[in-house]
Amino acid sequence: MTVRIVIHPPADNAGRRVHIGGTDLGLARSDMDVVEFLRRAGLPDAEPLLDDPEWVEWRGGQPHDYGGPSISSA
Secondary structure: OOOOEEEOOOOOOOOEEEEEOOEEEEEEOOHHHHHHHHHHOOOOOOHHHHHOOOOEEEOOOOOOOOOOOOOOOO
């Protein structure tokens, strides 16, 4: 069985709380923040896991959306 990674809905301050196994790893503002939190938690190759529903549960909003201002191309 895999450890469940939960990425919570975007917060008002443009970021998402990340939990692994019930432990709060911090507030991520990007996928790279999530990858770093997971690396520190002992998952060195975590980037491919972000799109694997067996490992990661994205709650609220769209996956990979951290609630910050959207970047538009002109």
